[in-house]
Amino acid sequence: MQMTNKLKPTKAVFFDFGGVITQSPFDAFNSFEETEGIRKNFIREVNSVNPDTNAWARFERNDITLDQFDELFAKESKQLGHQISGYHIIKLIHGKIRPEMISLVKKCRRKYKTACLTNNIAFKPNECDLDYNENWRLARAEFDYVIESSKISCRKPEIKFYEYACRLVEVEPPEVIFLDDLGINLKPAKEMGMYTIKVVSPNQAITELNRVIML
Numbered sequence: 001m002q003m004t005n006k007l008k009p010t011k012a013v014f015f016d017f018g019g020v021i022t023q024s025p026f027d028a029f030n031s032f033e034e035t036e037g038i039r040k041n042f043i044r045e046v047n048s049v050n051p052d053t054n055a056w057a058r059f060e061r062n063d064i065t066l067d068q069f070d071e072l073f074a075k076e077s078k079q080l081g082h083q084i085s086g087y088h089i090i091k092l093i094h095g096k097i098r099p100e101m102i103s104l105v106k107k108c109r110r111k112y113k114t115a116c117l118t119n120n121i122a123f124k125p126n127e128c129d130l131d132y133n134e135n136w137r138l139a140r141a142e143f144d145y146v147i148e149s150s151k152i153s154c155r156k157p158e159i160k161f162y163e164y165a166c167r168l169v170e171v172e173p174p175e176v177i178f179l180d181d182l183g184i185n186l187k188p189a190k191e192m193g194m195y196t197i198k199v200v201s202p203n204q205a206i207t208e209l210n211r212v213i214m215l
Helices: 025-036 042-048 055-060 066-079 086-091 099-111 130-140 159-169 183-192 202-212
Strands: 012-015 113-118 145-148 176-180 195-198
Touching (some): 012 099, 025 042, 042 066, 055 066, 099 113, 113 159, 145 159, 159 183, 176 202
Parallel strands (some): 012 176, 113 145, 176 195
């Protein structure tokens, strides 16, 4: 068995959900921006201002309701030049499952512990796209563990999120490989000792993971 960057045998593989297991929600954001005549990546720009305390962060920690998120996101986006309802943003958070990534999780699960680490939102049944709920239900069943920001009141990239995941799975960070599509989420995990892979595409992620462990 090959080793991680801290020279400990791999015992677990952690996966992000949106942008890794499913298509990135940023694609839907960009499509919305183009349709509405808003500059590209504007929504990401809104979410990058005060990233630990803005509406998005608070919603993912389940600190505020959907109605509060709608109002707060509208205020934050207006301050940057384009007022967008939070309700519109929520409708964009869905992406098709990537079958090749589900297959990868299944392969990993035969030899290693697997966990999904996701910043998500505690939707009520009538508050989100039905496809999102179904995709989430189907995908989460493939993992040994699922860690959700909305349920533990902290989120990536907060260190305590990764610490919680490691305690739950009963592994040390150097025994973990973590795949995420955002560098900001990978940085603290790497500093803790995890071997990190930034997911740009399914083929690239699969190739990189196969260089580290034998599946």
